[in-house]
Amino acid sequence: LTKDGLTLLEIKSALKDTTNALSNWQESDETHCNWTGIYCHPGDEQRVRIINLPYLQLGGILSPSIGKLSGLQRLALHHNNLHGTIPKELTDCSDLRALYLRGNFFRGCIPSNIGNIPYLNILDLSSNSLKGAIPCSIGHLSQLQILNLTINSLSGEIPEYGVLSNFGIYSFEGNPGLCGRQIEKPCRTSLGFPVVLPHAESDQAAGKSSHFMTIMLIYAIAIMCVALVMVFAYLWTRLIPKNEQAAKRHTVVKKQKKQVHPRTSAKLIAFHGDLPYTSSEIVEKLEYLDEADIVGSGGYGTVYCMRIRYNRLLAVKQIDGSCEGSDQVFERELEVLGSIKHRNLVNMRGYLRLPSSRLLIYTYFPMGSVDDLLHEEDQQGRVHRWGDRLRIALGSARGLAYLHHECNPKIVHRNIKSSNVLLDECLEPYISDFGLADLLVDEKAHVTTVVAGTFGYLAPEYLQSGRATEKSDVYSFGVLLLELVTGKRPTDPSFVKRGLNVVGWVNTLMRDNRLEDVVDKRCRKVDPETVEVILELAARCTDGNADDRPSMNQVLQSLEQDVKYPPPILFYESEFDY
């Protein structure tokens, strides 16, 4: 092993690898470049370029040895269980371009010399327990495009130095102790003076006093503006009739208002304390939702995007239909669904019952669904990389296999399709709407044999009998695989008008050996070998005979073992094709 290989072993020895994810990191190996999560520089095979080990339940600490990896460009350790501090030696990795450490348990401060990493594009330290002030040196990172320090315990004034002045509330929210212009929260005492003088490093000392005067001036103007707004608000409430104001509001819950005030009769259930908002806070925001906030509507109702405290976004699904009768059974079943947690499943965070409507509350996914990204104009073309599509297939299989094989009682989804696979900003997939078909369709129809799915994805036997099984989900998953390969909706008019669905269409092309016509033309750097593996798997999933289809665990095993995944692409490399 070369120097970098030995450094990786030092890093491994500080980690707690409970799932044996790093079992192939062995000192006896000739090269470290084939180790899990390690990618070396193409021209210089022994220098580590990427460490990509997210979601592996790694515990322990991040070793200061990391600083010895001088060629490291991307360090992605998000969503593990890492503790300790972020080592200051990390700042010796002067080639670093992307740093993802969110979703761990790091404590202490952000290293004060972080500005020594000149090329850093992405700094994502969200959801740790970081304390202290934000170092001014972040302002030196002139290439920084993404900064995520949300949900920590950082405090003091956000420096306005350099690139730090470009970031707004989305970079800093969820840190109650922070103040500053970027989050529109003035830093001042009860007398109106700043608590903390604007940060400046020694070489900026000369500019300090004029900066201070500018800040004072800004505060004076801000206070005058607030006073003016208050005067106007007073006149508004006094002079404009109440009913005229009310008429200006679009309301989602206005129906209830006539009967009984929703805030007093709303019942909120937050599953596993996952929703740190009160029912009146949510109801208040609901009152201001209008058509512009509609994300889409489906078989069960309309989905709205709602902005709440700390500028967090929630997706609120208003369930159609009456809500008479006892809610007890319904609520108990919802609680079971709310307790299901897996990294590839959309977590239901709460349920709000109002006098005449019911709302399910989820985290909002701003990247939308696989359906959106495949079939709507995608500016960045990110989902047109073959590697991304493969990883979407893998993550979705993990989520569905969990529902079928790990949940007790098992959950048959009944409506697997691309609009029910949501994506986060790293294009990690999350299956949504699981368990709802059973809960809502049965509730409406009082029978279990109602077809709940979406045409094009439905297994033939499910269409005929109305009885959903794990194997009918496997069929729908096979259709999803075909959608990812072909980029076509399962009911694309080009083959539907010839009397075929996507399964029949692909079968016809494969029979004629026309692989190149099957694959989505927009997809870049497709590896024909993996296409064949996926198509073969999709063919088994969509077998006309349910008994001959594999289980989801077998599908997952095949995706994990038979498919070679290209390394994920970084934002800053977006000009490269894959």
Ligand SMILES: Nc1ncnc2c1ncn2[C@@H]1O[C@H](COP(=O)(O)OP(=O)(O)OP(=O)(O)O)[C@@H](O)[C@H]1O
């Ligand atoms: N948490 C969420 N974040 C972002 N978008 C969402 C979220 N949940 C649902 N959506 C989007 O809202 C739209 C409506 O979703 P909904 O689940 O109600 O219907 P659907 O998936 O289109 O059909 P069906 O009711 O058959 O599942 C879809 O485009 C879906 O991708």
